[in-house]
Amino acid sequence: AQTVTQSQPEMSVQEAETVTLSCTYDTSESNYYLFWYKQPPSRQMILVIRQEAYKQQNATENRFSVNFQKAAKSFSLKISDSQLGDTAMYFCAFMKNNNNDMRFGAGTRLTVKP
Amino acid sequence: NAGVMQNPRHLVRRRGQEARLRCSPMKGHSHVYWYRQLPEEGLKFMVYLQKENIIDESGMPKERFSAEFPKEGPSILRIQQVVRGDSAAYFCASSTTITGGYNEQFFGPGTRLTVL
DSSP states (O other): OOEEEOOOSEEEEETTSOEEEOOEEEOSOSSEEEEEEEEOTTOOOEEEEEEETTOOSOOEETTEEEEEETTTTEEEEEEOSOOGGGOEEEEEEEEETTOOOOEEOOOEEEEEEO | OOOOEEEOSEEEEOTTOOEEEEEEOOTTOOEEEEEEEOTTSOEEEEEEEETTEEEEOTTSOSSSEEEEOOSSSOEEEEEOSOOGGGOEEEEEEEEOOOOSSOOOOEEOOOEEEEEO
């Protein structure tokens, strides 16, 4: 079974600074997908970034980037130039190739302070 | 193009009543997924459906819970004889036909169920 672990229940960062959220996972699969979702107070789930396990290059989306370490089964999210609107719960998720159920971590509550 | 729609957004039921949650997928999407989010936890997969078929219900409790996705109309998640432990946010997601590897799941806003 696949498990996803987020070891930081809460984090805070000053506006305009950089923060890194940690995620580790456990799987015996070689091909899979990893995701970071943002859940603001509205509770809408918003896809932030996606990484295919077969790609060595780390995914980047504007201010969001990941550090994907396949051997270590680690998938951290870096948010640069943090903005107040980044305040939200952040969930790391795993999906096997050709599968349909995503496994989510317990989440990290990020607060961006002015 | 409207996103995934769920209704109601908030639902209050007393113990023993039935809860019926609806999900309309994005236009052109034929795959629907239901997830449950307990307070202070991540989402947990419940069931995956295509039109008129349940593909994977490995995450759904064996009793009191059922799901359907009819040929016409929204997908329905039904919880019979609700108990306080059913209080949670229920999210629906939809995707296009799986063509190999991965198809992005688009999430609805969720239904928050409160059982009194």
